[in-house]
Amino acid sequence: MNKVMKEMISTLLYLLIVLCLTWVVIHFIGQRTEVDGGSMEPTLYHGDNLIVDKISYRFREPERFDIIVFPYKYAEKTYYIKRIIGLPGETVQIDEKGNIYINGEILAEGYGREVIRPEHVGLAWEPIVLGEDEYFVLGDNRNNSSDSRTEAVGNVKREDIIGRAWLRIWPFNKFGFLKHQ
Numbered sequence: 001m002n003k004v005m006k007e008m009i010s011t012l013l014y015l016l017i018v019l020c021l022t023w024v025v026i027h028f029i030g031q032r033t034e035v036d037g038g039s040m041e042p043t044l045y046h047g048d049n050l051i052v053d054k055i056s057y058r059f060r061e062p063e064r065f066d067i068i069v070f071p072y073k074y075a076e077k078t079y080y081i082k083r084i085i086g087l088p089g090e091t092v093q094i095d096e097k098g099n100i101y102i103n104g105e106i107l108a109e110g111y112g113r114e115v116i117r118p119e120h121v122g123l124a125w126e127p128i129v130l131g132e133d134e135y136f137v138l139g140d141n142r143n144n145s146s147d148s149r150t151e152a153v154g155n156v157k158r159e160d161i162i163g164r165a166w167l168r169i170w171p172f173n174k175f176g177f178l179k180h181q
Contacts, residue, residue, distance in 0.1 A: 030054055030166070033069060033079060039139035039146065040081055042113055043067070043178070049170035050081075050178070054163035062135060062158070063087075065111065067165040067178055070137075070156050081165055082147050083111055086128070086136030088158070094124040094149070098142075112142045122149030133158040 035048040044050070044067075052069050062068060062084055072078040086092035086102060093101045098116035100107040120143045128148075130136055134155040139145025147153050165178050 030163070032169070033081070033165075035081060038144060039141050040067070040083075041141045041144075043083075043111065043140045044081065044165070044168070047171075048168055048174070050165045051167040051169060052163040053166035056164055057161060062161060062164070065109065068135075068137065068156070069162045069165060070160045071162070072153070073160075074152065079162065080137075080146075080153065082137035082139050082145070082153075082156075084135050085109075085138050086130050086148075086155075088130055088132050088134055090136075091127050091129050092124060092136045092148075093127045094121045096121070100124075100138075111140050112138070113140055114143060116142045120149070123151065123154075124149050128155070130155055135161070 030051050030053055033050050033052050035044045035046055035050065038046055064084055064087055066084045067081060068084060069079050069081050072080050085100060085107065091101075091103050094116055095101070096118045098118075098121075100109070100116075124136075128136060134157055136148040137153070137156055138147045138149070148155055167177055168174050
């Protein structure tokens with residue numbers, strides 16, 4: 001083989017390895033996603049670009065207040081970003097004052113942009129008992145979010161969670177790790 005042919009094969013092999021590693025990273029470790037809409041304000045804004053950690057939940061279970069990404073069940077290639085509020089086996093309810101109850105006790109949290117108005121309590125007006133593989137999620141912009149309070153989203157199954165929003169990479173002036181706990 002001449003020198004040019006060896007270099008071509010070497011370059012093609014290098015590109016193949018890079019493509020394979022890229023595929024592994026995107027499918028098993030992390031992926032970029034863009035926020036579309038304002039349901040997670042003031043934590044995330046429309047146009048924010050994030051890296052989703054797809055590997056952590058292979059070693060541990062999702063925790064309360066984690067910001068997760070999951071597919072919207074009624075549209076292909078549409079993903080939601082919400083905060084976990086209720087964990088498997090818990091009972092979640094929201095009263096007319098916007099208080100969130102977990103197993104009958106008020107949840108102490110400060111992620112909501114504002115108090116949930118009575119017309120936005122939705123399905124959580126009645127106690128919602130989560131299955132052993134279900135999570136109750138809310139957007140931080142509680143009065144402007146389609147989340148577990150609606151039939152269109154409902155409770156999120158563990159198997160549907162793609163990963164945890166981990167790092168904001170755009171806009172650069174807000175670059176950094178996301179606060180979950």
